[in-house]
Amino acid sequence: MSAVTPDQLHDDHHHHAPGGLMRWITTTNHKDIGTMYLIFSFIMFLSGGVMALTIRAELFQPGLQIVQPEFFNQLTTMHGLVMVFGAIMPAFVGFANWMLPLMIGASDMAFARMNNWSFWLLPVAAILLIGSFFVPGGATAAGWTLYAPLSVQMGMGMDLTIFAVHIMGISSIMGAINIVVTILNMRAPGMTMMKMPLFCWTWLITAYLLIAVMPVLAGAVTMILTDRHFGTAFFNAAGGGDPVLYQHVFWFFGHPEVYIMILPAFGIVSQIIPTFARKPLFGYASMVYATASIAILSFVVWAHHMFTTGMPAATQLFFMYATMLIAVPTGVKVFNWVATMWRGSMTFETPMLWATGFIFVFTMGGFTGLICAIAPIDIQVQDTYYVVAHFHYVLVAGSLFALFAGAYYWLPKWTGHMYPEGIGKLHFWASIIFFNITFFPMHFLGLAGMPRRIPDYALQFADFNALASIGAFGFGLSQLIFIVAVVKCVRGGKKAAASPWEGAEGLEWTVPSPAPYHTFETPPVVK
Amino acid sequence: MSPTIEKYFVPEPSKFPIFGSFALLCIGAGAVMWLNHVGPGPEVLLVGVATLIYMLFGWFGQVIRESESGKYGKNVDASFRWSMGWFIFSEVMFFAAFFGVLFYVRVISVPALGSGENESVLWSGFQGVWPTAGPYGADAFSPMEAWGIPALNTLILLTSGATLTWAHWGMMKDNRTQLKLGLLLTVLLGALFMGFQVYEYMHAYSEMNLKLTSGIYGSTFYMMTGFHGLHVTIGAIMLLVMLFRVMAGHFTKDHHFAFEAAAWYWHFVDVVWLLLFVVVYWL
Numbered sequence: 135m136s137a138v139t140p141d142q143l144h145d146d147h148h149h150h151a152p153g154g155l156m157r158w159i160t161t162t163n164h165k166d167i168g169t170m171y172l173i174f175s176f177i178m179f180l181s182g183g184v185m186a187l188t189i190r191a192e193l194f195q196p197g198l199q200i201v202q203p204e205f206f207n208q209l210t211t212m213h214g215l216v217m218v219f220g221a222i223m224p225a226f227v228g229f230a231n232w233m234l235p236l237m238i239g240a241s242d243m244a245f246a247r248m249n250n251w252s253f254w255l256l257p258v259a260a261i262l263l264i265g266s267f268f269v270p271g272g273a274t275a276a277g278w279t280l281y282a283p284l285s286v287q288m289g290m291g292m293d294l295t296i297f298a299v300h301i302m303g304i305s306s307i308m309g310a311i312n313i314v315v316t317i318l319n320m321r322a323p324g325m326t327m328m329k330m331p332l333f334c335w336t337w338l339i340t341a342y343l344l345i346a347v348m349p350v351l352a353g354a355v356t357m358i359l360t361d362r363h364f365g366t367a368f369f370n371a372a373g374g375g376d377p378v379l380y381q382h383v384f385w386f387f388g389h390p391e392v393y394i395m396i397l398p399a400f401g402i403v404s405q406i407i408p409t410f411a412r413k414p415l416f417g418y419a420s421m422v423y424a425t426a427s428i429a430i431l432s433f434v435v436w437a438h439h440m441f442t443t444g445m446p447a448a449t450q451l452f453f454m455y456a457t458m459l460i461a462v463p464t465g466v467k468v469f470n471w472v473a474t475m476w477r478g479s480m481t482f483e484t485p486m487l488w489a490t491g492f493i494f495v496f497t498m499g500g501f502t503g504l505i506c507a508i509a510p511i512d513i514q515v516q517d518t519y520y521v522v523a524h525f526h527y528v529l530v531a532g533s534l535f536a537l538f539a540g541a542y543y544w545l546p547k548w549t550g551h552m553y554p555e556g557i558g559k560l561h562f563w564a565s566i567i568f569f570n571i572t573f574f575p576m577h578f579l580g581l582a583g584m585p586r587r588i589p590d591y592a593l594q595f596a597d598f599n600a601l602a603s604i605g606a607f608g609f610g611l612s613q614l615i616f617i618v619a620v621v622k623c624v625r626g627g628k629k630a631a632a633s634p635w636e637g638a639e640g641l642e643w644t645v646p647s648p649a650p651y652h653t654f655e656t657p658p659v660v661k
Numbered sequence: 662m663s664p665t666i667e668k669y670f671v672p673e674p675s676k677f678p679i680f681g682s683f684a685l686l687c688i689g690a691g692a693v694m695w696l697n698h699v700g701p702g703p704e705v706l707l708v709g710v711a712t713l714i715y716m717l718f719g720w721f722g723q724v725i726r727e728s729e730s731g732k733y734g735k736n737v738d739a740s741f742r743w744s745m746g747w748f749i750f751s752e753v754m755f756f757a758a759f760f761g762v763l764f765y766v767r768v769i770s771v772p773a774l775g776s777g778e779n780e781s782v783l784w785s786g787f788q789g790v791w792p793t794a795g796p797y798g799a800d801a802f803s804p805m806e807a808w809g810i811p812a813l814n815t816l817i818l819l820t821s822g823a824t825l826t827w828a829h830w831g832m833m834k835d836n837r838t839q840l841k842l843g844l845l846l847t848v849l850l851g852a853l854f855m856g857f858q859v860y861e862y863m864h865a866y867s868e869m870n871l872k873l874t875s876g877i878y879g880s881t882f883y884m885m886t887g888f889h890g891l892h893v894t895i896g897a898i899m900l901l902v903m904l905f906r907v908m909a910g911h912f913t914k915d916h917h918f919a920f921e922a923a924a925w926y927w928h929f930v931d932v933v934w935l936l937l938f939v940v941v942y943w944l
Contacts, residue, residue, distance in 0.1 A: 151674055160674035242671045244740040247720070251678035258686040262693075270699070290697040297689035304685070307751050315743045319736065320669065345751045353758030360884065363696050365874035367795055368762065371783075374795030374877035376770035383758055655668065 159254070162246035163651060164231045167253050169548070171228030172541075174256055178220030179534075181264065183610050185213040190572075190606035192589055193599050206589035207275035208267065208291075214278025215263060215295065218395065219302045222533050224256055226398040227309050229540055230337050232548065234313065236642035236649060237331045239322025239658045244315040248308050255305035262298040266291035277587060279388065280354075282369035282380040286361045293362070296355045303348040310344035313337055322641070324660035328422070331640050332415060335422050336401030339429045343390045343397075346433075351387040354380060378443050385436035393432045396528060397425055399496075399536030400467055403489045405640070406543050407471050410486035411478025412637035417470040424463035424470075431460050441512045450509045457507035461500070468497055483635075484558030488539030491566045492532065499527025502577070517587075520580025526573045531566075538565070538616065545623050546630030550648030553623040557615060564612035571605030670732050677720040684713035721902075728919070729911060738918055745922040749929050752892070756933050759888065763881045763940060767791050771877065794876025803869040805882060807942035810861050814854050815938050818893075821850035822931045825900070825924050835914050837907065844904040847927070851897035858890050885941055892930045899923040 152160055161167060189209050192200045201209065231249065235242055243249045266273040271289025274280065285292055317338045321330070358380070360366040367373020369380045400421075408415045415421065437445060437453040471493050482490070502524040506512050515521060538561070545553045575598035580586075584595045591599065633643035641660070645653045687709025695702025727733065733741075773779060774796060775789020784796035792804040805811065828843025830836075862883075865871040873883045903920050906912065912920055 157674070159679050160676055162672050162674055241669050245744065247672050247675045247678060250675065251681050254678050254682040255685060258682045258689070261686065262689050290693055290699065293693040293696055294689070297693060301685050301689060307748075311744050311747045311751075314747055315740045318743055319740050345747050346754050349751045349755035350758040353755055353762075357762070357884070360873075360880070365872075366880035366884065367799075367874075367876045368880050370795070371770075371774060372795055372797035373799060373880070374771050374774065374793045375766060375880065376774075379762060379765050379770060382765060383762065386758075386761070 160250070162242070162250055164235050164243045164246065164249065165548075165649065165651065167243075167249050168228045168231030168233075170253050171224050171231055171256075174253070174260075175221050175223075175225035175228060178216055178224070178260065180613070182213050182216035182221055183613065185209045185216065187606060187610050189213065190603040193591070194603040195600060196591055196593055196596055198590055201589065203589045204275060205272065207277075207587065208273040210587050211275050211277050212263070212267070212273050216260075217529075218278065218391070219299070220256070220260055220263070222395050222529065222537070223306065225537050226337075226340070226395070226533075227252075227306075227313075229333075229398065229402065229537070229544075230309075230313050233544065233642060234316055234334060234337060235320070236547075236645065236653060237334055237640055238317060238320060238325050239641050239654045239660065240316060240320035241652065241655045241657075243312050244320055245308075245312050249312055252305045252309040252312065255301050255308075259298040259301040259305065262294045262301070266294035266298075269294065279381075279384055280358065281384070282358060282361065282377045285358050285380075286369060293359065296359050299355050300352055303352045306344050306348045310341035310348075313341040314345070317341075322654065322657040322660050325641075328419065329660065331401075332404035332418065332421055332425075333398070333401035336397045336404070336425050339425050340394050340397045343394050343429055343432065347387040347390045347394075350383060351391075354383040354387065357383070378440070381440050381443055382437070385439045386433075388439065389436045390429070390432040392525075392528075393428055395533045397428065399492070399533045400425065402536045402540035402543070403471065403492055404467075406485045406489040406539055407474050409543075409635050409638045410483060410489075411475045411480050413474055413478045414639075415470070416473035416476075417466070420466055421470055424466040427463040428460055431456060431463070435460065438507055438509075438512070441509045442516050454507055454509045458504060461504055464500055468493060468500075479637075483542075484553070484555060484562060485539045485543035487559060487562045488535050488542065491562060492535040492539060495531030495535065495566065495569070496528060499524060499532060502527060515580055517585055518580035519576040519584045519586055522586050523573050523576035523580060526576070530573070531569055535565070538562070541616075541620075543635075544642075545620070546634040547642060547647050547649055549624050550630055550646075551623050551625075551627035552630050552634060553619050554627060557619045557622065561612060561615040561619060564615060565609060568605045568608035568612055572602050572609050573605075575599075575602050575605075668734075670727070670734065670737050672727070675720075675723070677716050677723070680712055680716040680719070684709045684716055687712060725906065725911070725919075728916075738916075741918050741922065745918075745925060749925060752929065756885075756888070759881070759885050760936065760940065763885065766877050766881065792878040794878055799874060799876040799879070800870055802871040802875045802879070804878060805861070805865065805869075805871065805942055807938065810857050811938055811942040814857050815934065817850050817854045817857070818931050818934050821847045821854070822928055824850065825927055829920070829924060832912065832917055832920060833914050841904065841907055844900060844907060848897055848900050848904060851893055851900065851927075855890060855893060855897070858886065858893075882941060885937055889930065889933055889937055892926075892933070896923065896927045896930050899926060 151157065158166060158170060188201065189206065192198070192206060231243065234240070269290050272291055274285065274288045274292040274295045276285040276288055276292065280292075280295070317330070317334055357366065357368040361368055361370060361375075367375040369375050369377045371377070404415055404421060435453055435457045437449065438457045441450055441453075475490075480486070502520070506515060506521060506524055542553055542558050545551075579595055579598050579602075582595065584591055630647040632646050634647065635643075641654075641658060642649070644658070687705050689709075691702050691704070691706030691709055693702070694700045695706060771791060771793055772789040774784055775787045780787055780789070787796035794800075794802060824843050824846040828840050828847060831839030831841075831843055871879060871882070873879050900923050903923050906919070
């Protein structure tokens with residue numbers, strides 16, 4: 135029963151923790167590791183962003199101006215890989231590291247040392263991945279999906295990418311196991327599963343998805359590796375294999391991966407909207423069940439990425455209906471967010487702006503997803519800019535906007551200062567306007583038949599491409615505002631109270647801002 | 662809720678993860694250099710493997726010392742149980758990918774290659790029947806028979822599962838002799854299994870012309886049994902470590918999850934083998 139004494143004893147232990155760089159290299163503290171994840175992911179976001187802007191600069195007008203087609207293909211490939219595996223996924227893991235222990239009243243993640251390794255594998259993977267630009271033959275140019283047979287034919291940049299994917303997979307699986315165990319085993323007394331903040335639920339389910347599908351991706355790229363160097367014939371019809379087989383294995387990973395990148399975003403938005411509507415989340419239980427339904431359905435929809443690669447009509451129908459079924463739980467979520475806001479005492483601070491912006495723009499991406507799910511229409515739009523528009527609406531306006539929402543929401547907790555509100559709002563409005571200028575015209579380009587992953591295009595696509603490029607540069611520059619906001623917030627600014635948001639609920643707001651290095655060493659009791 | 666709340670063990674800062682990262686960087690970069698004949702590939706790879714071994718010894722050694730000094734309470738034990746279970750699930754999914762591949766080629770793509778336009782236009786005369794090295798290129802080979810060494814290996818692995826459970830019973834009864842004997846038998850049976858696998862591979866290469874390059878049959882056969890063999894080896898090393906720890910006096914009948922984790926892993930490779938035996942060797 136002596137809850138105080140061991141705490142005081144424990145504090146003495148931390149005196150010999152290393153300082154300087156070694157602190158960050160050896161740390162076992164979830165807040166340190168969370169911070170490193172977030173900084174790493176933002177650096178990768180900027181790297182992937184520079185690639186995107188090079189792509190958009192080339193596409194500003196028809197003809198070849200800036201880059202050669204080979205390099206253009208490398209850019210589209212690496213932009214996708216870097217954004218998916220380097221920016222979006224690690225950013226969510228950073229949020230999980232920072233917030234999950236605070237939200238469930240745990241002292242740290244369940245496996246603090248392994249947590250460190252999960253992070254420090256990512257710079258290794260990034261070195262291999264981005265370093266591949268500088269090897270003979272350059273980076274892989276097979277598209278981020280690394281389809282065979284193209285990926286079997288690439289130069290050594292492809293091998294570097296394969297090992298980078300392996301290492302990121304190891305990192306993700308360890309991170310996911312850590313999150314699952316933390317949530318299942320380290321909740322404070324009284325924090326039952328159905329009392330957990332929704333962010334915890336969405337991450338729990340995301341972690342299960344990661345554990346289930348990252349090994350499948352590892353298997354897929356391993357088969358590419360042996361096809362390239364050891365004479366196997368998995369994806370080679372001459373040896374009895376099948377290139378389409380690669381697509382099946384990849385998308386068995388790839389579709390759950392899409393939800394890995396959006397479910398934690400749902401979680402963040404579900405934390406923010408109740409706070410600024412000053413109402414509890416509408417339909418908490420249905421949100422949990424909807425998240426689980428989306429996760430389960432994600433395993434039986436993969437072939438909707440392959441409607442044009444050849445499959446029986448009955449199979450197309452199955453995958454088409456299964457895909458459209460996902461609109462039901464996703465719709466439940468959108469309705470619940472809107473119902474939470476209904477008659478709420480709403481204010482629109484920066485996090486809320488991003489969250490409402492998320493709902494609006496993400497839902498548009500959801501609708502275009504439904505359109506792509508319809509097999510006969512997909513045959514028209516597949517591999518066109520319509521698809522590019524669709525997945526940027528859900529990945530940028532979905533995942534990324536939610537990440538910014540979460541960052542502004544929890545920055546006061548992390549730094550102890552309020553971020554500059556005006557700059558935050560400017561960041562939001564610039565982003566959402568330029569985002570739509572960039573990606574909305576792509577719908578029209580795609581419907582008109584402009585193919586993706588092509589450095590040159592026919593003249594009739596010129597106007598919308600110029601518009602999209604202007605939007606892209608505006609969007610890219612807008613992200614620099616975020617750096618200003620964060621630096622100002624870290625350096626100073628208005629002192630943040632333990633609970634800076636009027637309507638915020640949850641254990642993370644019961645500890646001081648900034649959150650002390652060690653929190654909840656003695657678990658709180660949740661009533 | 663229990664009246665006393667146990668403090669969860671949070672380790673001190675550790676140098677081992679960064680060694681692990683450096684190791685994987687060298688392994689990845691070294692393997693790529695080696696495969697592409699650029700720079701000192703094997704040397705870099707070797708540095709990586711050596712660093713990884715150092716890291717594994719150091720890290721697991723530290724965990725064992727922490728465990729033996731009683732730092733891990735019930736809560737940490739539960740964490741280890743959850744994590745080992747989900748780690749094994751991730752391994753299941755890795756094998757599931759390859760089982761899916763085997764299903765796909767046997768049921769869908771190989772028959773499709775030997776029928777319809779594929780057959781009449783592209784691969785004229787190709788019989789889409791399993792086993793096959795594909796319509797083009799690879800020399801004729803004999804497929805692996807189930808009822809020779811593979812059946813014997815099935816018996817060996819199943820027996821090793823039984824000896825391991827017997828060892829566990831020894832642990833529960835505090836009968837250290839039974840525990841040691843059971844573990845030793847299990848490791849020896851595992852080694853015997855691997856010996857037979859190696860012999861089978863050599864036989865396949867020299868007598869049956871069955872190689873990794875023997876089209877899709879060779880690919881799936883060697884990759885699936887090969888990855889399984891790798892996992893048997895890892896499992897046997899885990900059990901060997903457990904044997905050494907038992908001989909060093911580690912574990913009590915209430916506190917021996919490391920042993921159980923290794924046992925779970927062993928049963929997992931056992932089950933994978935049974936599936937392999939049925940769909941790779943037998944059917």
